[in-house]
Amino acid sequence: MSPSATLLLELGGIIFALAVLARFAERLGISPIPLYLLGGLAFGDGGIFPLITSQDFVDTGAQLGVVLLLFMLGLEYTGDELVKALRTGARAGVVDLIANFTPGYLIGLLIGFGAAGSLFLGGVTYISSSGVVAKLLSDLGWTGNRETPIVLSILVFEDLAMAVILPILGALALGGSLAGTAGSVVAALTLVALTISVAARHGHRLSRAAFSGSDEVNLLTVLGVTLIVAGVAEQIHISAAVGAFLVGIGVSGEAAHRVRVLLAPLRDLFAGVFFVFFGLSIDPGTFPDVAGWAIALALLTGATKAATGWWAVSRANVSARGRRRAAATLIARGEFSIVIAGLGLTAGVGRELGPIAAAYVLIMATSGPIFARLAGRRPAA
C-alpha cells in the first residue's frame, strides 16, 4: 500500500474510532475522555492496532490539542469574572487547592517522583474537569440550583490557579538551570497578571477591534495568533499551554462567544487526538504495577474534593441535598489532569506518572458523573 493511502486510512481509523467512542460515551452518559485514553492504548505499541505512518500527525495534532484546550479554558471566563472570583471565592478556592493538591503531592513523594516531580501529580489530582462539570450541570438541569453559583466559582478559581501552576510546571518541564526556571516562572506570572488586568479593563475594546470580519477571517486570525503566541511562549520557556491560555483570557465579550462557537469543533477534534496520543505513550503492561496507587489516589482525592464541595456550599446554608450535589459534581477530573501529566512526561518525571494519571482519570471521569446522578435522585419518600 502507498504511504499516503496508509496515512489516510490510519487517520480515518483513529477519527472514526473517536466517533464510535464518543457515541458510546454519550449513550452511557459519561465523559468520552476515559474512552479516548483507552482508544490510545489500543493504537499504541503492543496494542490491538498499532499505527505505522500517522505517528507524526498524531504528535502534532496532540500539541495542537493541548494549545486549543488551554485557549478555550482561558476563553471560558472573562477577565472580569476572574477578578470577581478572586474577591468572592478566594476562601473556598484556597481550601480546594490545599485539600486536593496535597494528597497528590504526598503520594507523588511516596512513589518517588521527588520534590519537583510530585508537583505534577498534585496538579493532576487538584483540578476538576470544568468540561465534565459544565456538561453535568446542563444535562441534569442544575443551572437553577442554589449551589450551582458556588460550584462554578470554585471552577473559576481553579482556572485562575492554573494560570499560576501551569507556568511553574511548564518551566520545570522545559528544564534549564534553577535560576533559569525561576526566571521563566517570574516572567510567566508577570505576563499572567498583566493579561488578566488588561483583559478585565480593555478586553472588550481589543476584541472588538480584532474580530470584525467574517467567521472565516476570525477563525484564521484567532488560530494564527494563538499558535504564534504559544510558539513564542514555548521558545522563551514559559510553555505553549500558558501562552494559549493567556490569549484565551485576552479575548472577551461578544468576540469570545463567537470564537468559542468557531473553535469548539477544532478543539474537540485535536483534544481527542491528544488523549489518543497520551494513551499511545503508555505501555498497557505497566497498569497492574500502578493500579494500587491510582485507586488510592482516586479514593483519597474523591473524598477530599467531595468534602471541599460540601463545605463550600454549606457556608451558604444550602440544604443537605444541594450539598450532596455540589460534593458529587466536583469529583470528576479529566482533560486538564491529562494536560498536566503530559507536561510531567515532557519533564521526565518517573515513568509511572503516565499510567497513574491515565488510570486515575479513567476512574474519576467515569465515576464523577455517576456520583452526581446518584446525588441528584429524589430521596426515597
Add this chain to the structure above:
Amino acid sequence: MSQIEEIQLPGVGVRFDFVTEDGQRVGVVHHRGGRREVFICPPEDPDTAQVTMELSDDDAHTLAEVLGVSPVIEAMSQVQQVEGLAMDWLPIHPNSPYAGKTIGDGRIRTRTGVSVVAVIRDTSHFPAPGPEFAFESGDVVVVVGTTDGIEAVKSILADG
C-alpha cells in the same frame, strides 16, 4: 414587585431568581448564547430547580408578550448599558403643544440629537415610529440620547 436576585454564573451566563407570593423560587437563566432557561423550585425544596424549560430568543419574547411585558422595555434596558446614553419616558400632557402634532413637526432629532424610539399609548406600543407619527395627549414617548438632549426634549414637549 418581588425582589429579583441577579446571580453571575461564570462560564454559563446570568441567573435571575425571585420568590413568588406563594413561596416558590422561580428563575430564569440567561445563557451566554442567548438561550434562556426557566426553572421552578418546589416549595418543600427551594434549592432544587425542578421544572426547567428551554426558550430560544424568539420563544422568550413570545412568553414575555403572553405575560404582558413589553419587549420594547427589554430592548431599552439593553440600550441603557451603553455609556453616556440615557433613556427616558416622557409623557405628552394635555396642554402640550405637541398633542396632535407629528414627530417631524417637532424636529426633535435635528434640534437635540435625541431619538424617539417608541411611543406607548394605553396598553399598545409603537416601536420605532417614523416622522409622520402623530402624538396624542396621554402618550408616553420613549427617547434615547444624551442626558442634556433629553432635558431639552422635555422642555420642547412641554413648551414647544
